[in-house]
Amino acid sequence: MTETRITSLDVARLAGVSQSAVSRVFTPGASASKKTVDRVRKAAKELGYRPNVLARAIVSGKSRIIGLVVAYLENQFYPQALEKLSNALQQEGYHVLIFLTSQKHGKIDDVVDEMLDYQVDGIVFASVAMSSDIARRCQNAGVPVVQFNRREDRKGIAAVTSENFAGGKAVAEFLLAGDHRRIAYIAGWEGASTQRDREAGFLEGLKLANRALFAREVGNFDFEQAKAATRAMFDVPEDRRPDALFVANDHMAFIAMDVIRHQLSLSIPGEVSVVGFDDVPLAAWLSYNLTTVRQRAKQMVEETVRALLEQIEAIDTAITRNIAVEAPLIVRGSARIPEGWTDK
Amino acid sequence: MTETRITSLDVARLAGVSQSAVSRVFTPGASASKKTVDRVRKAAKELGYRPNVLARAIVSGKSRIIGLVVAYLENQFYPQALEKLSNALQQEGYHVLIFLTSQKHGKIDDVVDEMLDYQVDGIVFASVAMSSDIARRCQNAGVPVVQFNRREDRKGIAAVTSENFAGGKAVAEFLLAGDHRRIAYIAGWEGASTQRDREAGFLEGLKLANRALFAREVGNFDFEQAKAATRAMFDVPEDRRPDALFVANDHMAFIAMDVIRHQLSLSIPGEVSVVGFDDVPLAAWLSYNLTTVRQRAKQMVEETVRALLEQIEAIDTAITRNIAVEAPLIVRGSARIPEGWTDK
DNA sequence: CTGAAAGCGCTAACAG
DNA sequence: CTGTTAGCGCTTTCAG
Numbered sequence: 170m171t172e173t174r175i176t177s178l179d180v181a182r183l184a185g186v187s188q189s190a191v192s193r194v195f196t197p198g199a200s201a202s203k204k205t206v207d208r209v210r211k212a213a214k215e216l217g218y219r220p221n222v223l224a225r226a227i228v229s230g231k232s233r234i235i236g237l238v239v240a241y242l243e244n245q246f247y248p249q250a251l252e253k254l255s256n257a258l259q260q261e262g263y264h265v266l267i268f269l270t271s272q273k274h275g276k277i278d279d280v281v282d283e284m285l286d287y288q289v290d291g292i293v294f295a296s297v298a299m300s301s302d303i304a305r306r307c308q309n310a311g312v313p314v315v316q317f318n319r320r321e322d323r324k325g326i327a328a329v330t331s332e333n334f335a336g337g338k339a340v341a342e343f344l345l346a347g348d349h350r351r352i353a354y355i356a357g358w359e360g361a362s363t364q365r366d367r368e369a370g371f372l373e374g375l376k377l378a379n380r381a382l383f384a385r386e387v388g389n390f391d392f393e394q395a396k397a398a399t400r401a402m403f404d405v406p407e408d409r410r411p412d413a414l415f416v417a418n419d420h421m422a423f424i425a426m427d428v429i430r431h432q433l434s435l436s437i438p439g440e441v442s443v444v445g446f447d448d449v450p451l452a453a454w455l456s457y458n459l460t461t462v463r464q465r466a467k468q469m470v471e472e473t474v475r476a477l478l479e480q481i482e483a484i485d486t487a488i489t490r491n492i493a494v495e496a497p498l499i500v501r502g503s504a505r506i507p508e509g510w511t512d513k
Numbered sequence: 514m515t516e517t518r519i520t521s522l523d524v525a526r527l528a529g530v531s532q533s534a535v536s537r538v539f540t541p542g543a544s545a546s547k548k549t550v551d552r553v554r555k556a557a558k559e560l561g562y563r564p565n566v567l568a569r570a571i572v573s574g575k576s577r578i579i580g581l582v583v584a585y586l587e588n589q590f591y592p593q594a595l596e597k598l599s600n601a602l603q604q605e606g607y608h609v610l611i612f613l614t615s616q617k618h619g620k621i622d623d624v625v626d627e628m629l630d631y632q633v634d635g636i637v638f639a640s641v642a643m644s645s646d647i648a649r650r651c652q653n654a655g656v657p658v659v660q661f662n663r664r665e666d667r668k669g670i671a672a673v674t675s676e677n678f679a680g681g682k683a684v685a686e687f688l689l690a691g692d693h694r695r696i697a698y699i700a701g702w703e704g705a706s707t708q709r710d711r712e713a714g715f716l717e718g719l720k721l722a723n724r725a726l727f728a729r730e731v732g733n734f735d736f737e738q739a740k741a742a743t744r745a746m747f748d749v750p751e752d753r754r755p756d757a758l759f760v761a762n763d764h765m766a767f768i769a770m771d772v773i774r775h776q777l778s779l780s781i782p783g784e785v786s787v788v789g790f791d792d793v794p795l796a797a798w799l800s801y802n803l804t805t806v807r808q809r810a811k812q813m814v815e816e817t818v819r820a821l822l823e824q825i826e827a828i829d830t831a832i833t834r835n836i837a838v839e840a841p842l843i844v845r846g847s848a849r850i851p852e853g854w855t856d857k
Numbered sequence: 858c859t860g861a862a863a864g865c866g867c868t869a870a871c872a873g
Numbered sequence: 874c875t876g877t878t879a880g881c882g883c884t885t886t887c888a889g
Contacts, residue, residue: 176882187860192884202858222630223571224882228865232567234610242592243794252586255613264627266578267611269599283608286566423798431799450587454767455775456800520866531876536868546874568866572881 175218184212236284236292244420245449253470291477313480327476331496333366336462339498341374344413346507351383353411357390388421395421399428419445442504458502468494519562528556580628580636588764589793597814635821657824671820675840677710680806683842685718690851697728697755732765739765743772763789786848802846812838
């Protein structure tokens, strides 16, 4: 076996045409006579030739690689989104260079440099905080950026999220309708727009009914912290214990449920109603059967890809904008269902 | 803002040296006087220069990209492994081009072509069936391959797995020691070596005690199929119902537990003991608290990276071999614990 | 439509 | 150690 790379020149020789003819045949916006095309294709197949993407990238400036930065895959929402995103981009002829990174500050700057080194055609930041410096660097390099599941107030970066505010508000309305008296909230990382928007919507919903939050803890989207937060909130005398809990995402809601049920032996939804946010597959499993707000991952991904390609192929007018996908409340069994409640 | 790429030539001019001097400074096996290095580095920093990885790849033949093919991310074991793998490779200066693909036959062939197009330095196949054709194509292209969590009997491809046979056997011993009478098994996809090895070890364990399997169904590592399999197995008169169940992986074990507990109202481990395989994070959560065999993802990843780099940097003798990582039984609460049982 | 020629940005001999 | 000189495999003018 050869181990030698077959080049367009090899094909050209076999087909009896020039090397540039071969190039044209394999270039989308080509122009070649049917005769040439046929001969080249035949020779190419015979040799098993495939254009060298790297060489093409270097000269055309388009690598057809999209950089993807994800902070952590523990929360089931991200693997799921990653899977969809990868498939959608592959569909469009792009490939995904993946970077998993902690939120650590220096780290992410390095990551951006490394992506730029590969001349990625675009970058998706999934739920990672972005310094304005990063945005600037990407812009300088002419690389489109879109944020997935987090938005920045700062203008100029496209972002795709759910309607987090509306989702949070809907949870408040649902809990209120269920006649809950002591409504509590476990927050995610307060630097995250998702967290802020969900909480703001939730509080707005309470406020419209002239009600205030009964208790609040911060779980930081982290497993251990959410566990501690739940214990702090519920391991108290009964009269100070919440009867309803909204958790900023499903991942934390699960551990909250575990603590409430298995460590404190309280019944859900009998003594405590729990509502989450995301609707990851696990939420539907019978052990949790979690009432939650659904993030439509598929739509979010579609919008992300659209926003990205729009910028990449932009003749000029790529309007960077924030897109929010509708997020419906999915009623299951972890929270008391108000009498006569019907899903919309 | 410029938008123009800074090249080594720009740096050379500013530093007052030749272009190749710049190249040398940025090439690991370089040789340049301290003076040159300093001047180049300074000029580079001033311009914000970074070598173009693609150009480097094309001429050096090394892209420092590793292709990763994963079948599905639903099973928590894979996101977890992916995260570790990505980090480990980044540590070594490699980057991961990720391909998520169904097992569909044509698909994976295309994927390999696409990776080869990018001149990946190596490929990791995580739990995907490999045709011998694929192996050959990679070998032809001189691209090292290692399989993660699946091995092929065919020689010539390195593979990293757990000690699946021993793990399965340990489960049998544990269940036997727990005095279970009707021991059942839910299998994964029968084309997978992991499935075969786990089952073979399990059966061997039973056989050594002169016992046979009481019932067997196939779950194919699939959520819905595992659900159906569990129902078929347990929704029967009590005298035909197993009192112990080994499931080929945690992912299926969870749904089995849900069906047993919440649909059939049987108690675990009171009426049925359940044991899984993988020890994904969810297994430790209180709702499941699953006794299972641990796959040491960290070690598996380390071995994978080692095997890969060994082949990539191979002077010549890269012995392709199968590596099996020890897989200990983790005793939790989903299966009756034999009296006097102590973890080793 | 086609071939010749000029690069893309970089590494790797090769003489000094 | 350094600069000069060839390329790597491909796209893209530019004349025909």
